[in-house]
Amino acid sequence: MNLELLLPELSLLITAIAVIMLDLFTERKGLLTVVSIAGLAIAAGFAITMWGTAPQAIFNNMLAVDNYALFFKLLFLGIAVLVILVSVDYVSKFARFHGEYHALVLLATLGMMLMTAATDLISIFVALELAAISFYVLVGFLKDKKSTEASLKFVLLGGVASAVLLFGMALTFGFTGTTQLPEIAQVIKGMSTQSLLANPGLILGLVLMIAGFGFKIAAVPFHMWVPDVYEGAPTPITLYLSVGSKVAGFAVILRVFYSAFALPEPLSLDWGMIFAILGAIGMTLGNVVAIQQANIKRMLAYSSIAHAGYIMIGLAAIGLSPTTDTLAQSSILFYVVAFTLADLAAFITVIAVSGKLGSDQISDYAGMGKQAPILALALSLGLISLIGLPPTAGFIAKFYIFSDAVSNGLLWLVIIAVLNSTISAYYYLRVVKVMWLNEPVGEGKVPSSFTLRLALAISCLGILLLGIAPDFIIKLAEMATSMFGF
Amino acid sequence: MSFNYLSTIIFLPVAGAIIIALVPRLSSRQIKYIAALFTLIPLAISLGLFAAFDRSAAMAGQMQFEEFASWIPLINANYHLGVDGLSLPLVVLMSLLGFLAVLLSWKMNLRVREYFAWLLLLETSILGVFTSLDLLLFFIFWEIEIIPMYFLISIWGAGRKEYSAMKYVLYTLFGGALMLAGILSLYFTTGSLNMVEIAQTDLAPLVTSIPLAAIFFLLLAGFAVKLPIIPLHTWLPDAHTDAPTAVSVILAGTLIKMGGYAMIRISIGIFPQAAQDYAPLLLGLAAVNVVYGAAVTLKQTDIKRLIAYSSISHMGFVLLGIFALGEASLVGAGLQMFSHGIITGLLFAVAGIVMHNTGERDISKLGGLARQMPAIAVIFTIAGLGAMGVPTTSGFIAEVTIFLGAFASNVVSGVQIYTIISLLGILLAAAYTLWLLQRVFFGPVLEKFNQVRDADNLEKIYCAIFIALIFLVGLYPMILTDVFRTGIAPIAALFGG
Numbered sequence: 001m002n003l004e005l006l007l008p009e010l011s012l013l014i015t016a017i018a019v020i021m022l023d024l025f026t027e028r029k030g031l032l033t034v035v036s037i038a039g040l041a042i043a044a045g046f047a048i049t050m051w052g053t054a055p056q057a058i059f060n061n062m063l064a065v066d067n068y069a070l071f072f073k074l075l076f077l078g079i080a081v082l083v084i085l086v087s088v089d090y091v092s093k094f095a096r097f098h099g100e101y102h103a104l105v106l107l108a109t110l111g112m113m114l115m116t117a118a119t120d121l122i123s124i125f126v127a128l129e130l131a132a133i134s135f136y137v138l139v140g141f142l143k144d145k146k147s148t149e150a151s152l153k154f155v156l157l158g159g160v161a162s163a164v165l166l167f168g169m170a171l172t173f174g175f176t177g178t179t180q181l182p183e184i185a186q187v188i189k190g191m192s193t194q195s196l197l198a199n200p201g202l203i204l205g206l207v208l209m210i211a212g213f214g215f216k217i218a219a220v221p222f223h224m225w226v227p228d229v230y231e232g233a234p235t236p237i238t239l240y241l242s243v244g245s246k247v248a249g250f251a252v253i254l255r256v257f258y259s260a261f262a263l264p265e266p267l268s269l270d271w272g273m274i275f276a277i278l279g280a281i282g283m284t285l286g287n288v289v290a291i292q293q294a295n296i297k298r299m300l301a302y303s304s305i306a307h308a309g310y311i312m313i314g315l316a317a318i319g320l321s322p323t324t325d326t327l328a329q330s331s332i333l334f335y336v337v338a339f340t341l342a343d344l345a346a347f348i349t350v351i352a353v354s355g356k357l358g359s360d361q362i363s364d365y366a367g368m369g370k371q372a373p374i375l376a377l378a379l380s381l382g383l384i385s386l387i388g389l390p391p392t393a394g395f396i397a398k399f400y401i402f403s404d405a406v407s408n409g410l411l412w413l414v415i416i417a418v419l420n421s422t423i424s425a426y427y428y429l430r431v432v433k434v435m436w437l438n439e440p441v442g443e444g445k446v447p448s449s450f451t452l453r454l455a456l457a458i459s460c461l462g463i464l465l466l467g468i469a470p471d472f473i474i475k476l477a478e479m480a481t482s483m484f485g486f
Numbered sequence: 487m488s489f490n491y492l493s494t495i496i497f498l499p500v501a502g503a504i505i506i507a508l509v510p511r512l513s514s515r516q517i518k519y520i521a522a523l524f525t526l527i528p529l530a531i532s533l534g535l536f537a538a539f540d541r542s543a544a545m546a547g548q549m550q551f552e553e554f555a556s557w558i559p560l561i562n563a564n565y566h567l568g569v570d571g572l573s574l575p576l577v578v579l580m581s582l583l584g585f586l587a588v589l590l591s592w593k594m595n596l597r598v599r600e601y602f603a604w605l606l607l608l609e610t611s612i613l614g615v616f617t618s619l620d621l622l623l624f625f626i627f628w629e630i631e632i633i634p635m636y637f638l639i640s641i642w643g644a645g646r647k648e649y650s651a652m653k654y655v656l657y658t659l660f661g662g663a664l665m666l667a668g669i670l671s672l673y674f675t676t677g678s679l680n681m682v683e684i685a686q687t688d689l690a691p692l693v694t695s696i697p698l699a700a701i702f703f704l705l706l707a708g709f710a711v712k713l714p715i716i717p718l719h720t721w722l723p724d725a726h727t728d729a730p731t732a733v734s735v736i737l738a739g740t741l742i743k744m745g746g747y748a749m750i751r752i753s754i755g756i757f758p759q760a761a762q763d764y765a766p767l768l769l770g771l772a773a774v775n776v777v778y779g780a781a782v783t784l785k786q787t788d789i790k791r792l793i794a795y796s797s798i799s800h801m802g803f804v805l806l807g808i809f810a811l812g813e814a815s816l817v818g819a820g821l822q823m824f825s826h827g828i829i830t831g832l833l834f835a836v837a838g839i840v841m842h843n844t845g846e847r848d849i850s851k852l853g854g855l856a857r858q859m860p861a862i863a864v865i866f867t868i869a870g871l872g873a874m875g876v877p878t879t880s881g882f883i884a885e886v887t888i889f890l891g892a893f894a895s896n897v898v899s900g901v902q903i904y905t906i907i908s909l910l911g912i913l914l915a916a917a918y919t920l921w922l923l924q925r926v927f928f929g930p931v932l933e934k935f936n937q938v939r940d941a942d943n944l945e946k947i948y949c950a951i952f953i954a955l956i957f958l959v960g961l962y963p964m965i966l967t968d969v970f971r972t973g974i975a976p977i978a979a980l981f982g983g
Binding site for chain 2: 327330384389390391395396399400402403406407409411414415418419421422425426429433436437470471474475478
């Protein structure tokens with residue numbers, strides 16, 4: 001039992017409990033923010049010290065401690081810090097339950113960290129539920145009509161998705177006799193291709209798992225919950241769902257499909273093609289529907305559905321050549337980081353603006369360029385990165401993921417994707433236009449706390465840094481993916 | 487190369503943009519001086535490079551003033567700049583127009599700070615396109631230009647400015663999207679993003695799942711939107727017409743030249759076989775561009791829209807020169823790009839003055855202005871003569887070189903027919919130009935324009951610069967042809983011409 005390998009998770013768990021306890025005894029709720037961030041920083045410190053060490057399996061191969069998991073753990077810890085920073089303005093809206101809010105954010109982080117480390121279907125499911133249940137509660141935190149409806153919808157659909165996922169896992173277990181990813185890989189490799197493909201059980205299991213995970217990453221057609229939940233949830237939680245939960249979903253998918261179902265090739269060709277088609281549909285539907293949205297949170301929800309489609313291009317590329325391809329995994333990792341930064345910049349601005357206006361309508365952003373030039377600039381930068389225009393992170397991410405897809409014979413998918421970027425420019429730039437060209441409707445400045453501005457500055461710098469000098473993150477992503485696999 | 491001249495040229499404007507954007511409490515006069523300074527220095531350096539450029543035959547096809555730094559090693563992308571005879575004149579043209587655009591905008595008083603910041607960023611991105619030798623870098627500069635252009639048209643434009651700006655963005659992004667797919671396919675085929683290296687590689691043996699002709703057309707789609715080739719041209723009249731004057735000058739002067747430049751450098755430099763195979767198609771489109779563009783020009787009633795459509799016709803000549811694939815015709819295409827840059831730049835500049843001073847842009851409501859605006863009338867007439875290709879102007883020498891070169895080129899069979907059809911364009915150009923001059927400047931003097939001012943000193947100065955260049959190139963074309971030839975000879979040699 002190597003408990004020291006679990007130090008990041010344990011310290012986070014202790015922080016979560018400490019925050020709840022502290023909430024009972026203190027009136028100064030600002031302290032909760034400080035303690036939460038301190039806990040996240042400590043966890044990150046432990047995670048950094050483990051970076052680069054040889055991969056280890058712990059708890060009877062339930063969890064792995066490798067660079068891949070650490071990369072995502074650090075990403076989630078960073079995102080959680082930003083989420084808590086931007087929540088400072090927002091939590092004042094809740095009269096009570098500050099402690100629970102912070103604790104749940106930390107627990108969701110814990111769940112997502114475990115998701116990326118899990119190497120057994122059972123531990124994957126447990127970690128996934130830990131994150132999901134925390135999110136169910138967080139989404140309903142505003143307790144108004146929309147928030148409650150969103151939460152209920154999320155619970156019901158999430159429950160169905162979990163059931164589907166579990167069913168897929170059960171079928172896989174029945175077919176292979178094991179729940180551990182490396183052993184599943186061994187069993188499948190040992191079978192003849194003929195008997196593998198003739199047996200529908202495993203294929204059905206795979207399809208059901210894709211559906212279950214597809215719910216997490218907002219893949220079409222499992223995306224129905226996304227716009228409503230994004231709109232109704234407290235905006236910091238929407239932010240966390242869009243960048244945290246989705247990224248964790250991709251991390252799990254990548255690990256499961258790459259380390260358990262990569263061979264033999266006919267099998268991976270199957271799921272590769274499923275991801276290619278889901279990706280093509282997802283990005284097209286997301287972008288086309290986003291055009292009609294008047295609410296910026298709904299627009300960003302559909303945009304995130306589209307971006308899930310782009311990321312699936314990377315999964316498809318892995319499926320098409322699982323053994324030779326080295327770039328696809330790191331390109332997915334780079335893409336999720338770039339997407340995270342851009343979405344952070346966008347949502348943080350939305351939080352600030354809705355604090356002033358009490359509205360998320362795009363038309364109410366009119367004249368924001370005059371009223372709050374810094375916020376408007378940050379939102380514009382985030383949106384430009386989401387379009388994928390240089391010199392932002394979004395461009396390099398797209399270039400990276402598309403170049404890999406082209407080299408795996410997915411030129412058709414890339415052409416669909418680049419045309420989709422053109423469509424997306426229309427609705428992203430519409431927001432930019434409203435902010436800079438239209439006359440302001442209201443008066444006065446838009447207030448924002450120091451912590452919010454700090455979080456915004458971090459994400460904007462990140463967008464530019466990854467757009468101009470992406471080498472460092474690409475190297476980290478390479479390191480993270482080079483050690484896991486066969 | 488100890489000093490990074492090209493980086494300095496490219497990034498000085500953006501440095502100026504950052505200063506203008508960030509330093510608080512600048513008066514609009516200070517902003518204009520900063521903008522002028524940060525475009526004048528790149529102009530001076532690029533003229534210096536033009537003088538120092540080695541024109542000897544031994545240097546043909548060699549990049550000069552090269553800069554190289556590793557950028558993203560994992561995808562083999564580098565920060566790689568350089569100029570050869572093909573790109574250097576365009577760099578000079580852009581840095582010149584960049585400086586003149588600042589002078590042209592001297593009367594700008596709406597959101598001055600943002601305006602000049604975007605204008606300078608625009609200059610950086612276009613200069614970057616002409617000097618990048620790495621495909622990723624090239625593409626980045628190509629796309630960066632969209633954002634400043636969007637704001638410049640939609641905030642400071644006129645008419646249906648927001649519609650035109652969005653149309654411009656979507657067209658460019660559409661072309662850029664296909665171009666990106668083409669660049670990725672090319673990268674996958676060759677494993678390199680280095681344009682020089684790829685141009686020296688014989689692609690035929692590197693057959694992959696993606697046919698070379700497909701890559702050729704994916705890339706060409708991006709360039710065709712920019713040049714523009716009919717039927718991808720409809721953004722151009724809208725954008726040129728609704729943009730503010732200085733931006734129209736840059737649009738017509740250099741921005742659409744990115745398309746022609748990229749066609750020579752990439753489409754035919756890297757894919758000689760595909761270019762030769764599909765040359766008849768593109769020559770046909772060139773003839774359509776010339777004749778259809780000129781015919782539509784005749785019908786225009788808006789002074790700026792008329793000049794915009796004439797650009798489409800003139801770009802047809804460039805396309806003809808390029809896909810005739812002969813050395814002389816390619817040099818002519820280069821010359822025409824430069825010459826059109828200064829002539830149409832001047833046309834847009836004086837049209838801007840006319841519109842600004844009279845408050846009228848509808849040709850049917852103008853007339854007899856030669857009496858009230860004598861200086862402008864003279865300048866406009868000279869520019870018009872250039873556009874018609876009258877001898878001693880640069881327009882003449884460029885068009886003659888294209889026609890003679892294309893007619894004599896034996897690379898593409900049937901090129902003579904397209905050339906003869908395109909000759910019609912000259913005739914039509916004379917018709918629409920003279921008709922325009924007659925309607926705007928001659929005829930009965932209109933009372934309502936009696937109070938209209940003529941050009942002021944600043945306007946006379948920048949118009950004089952344009953005119954001097956038109957005659958300099960017209961009378962002494964060697965100054966450019968020598969340079970163009972060093973860049974184009976190796977490309978033309980691919981076709982044995």
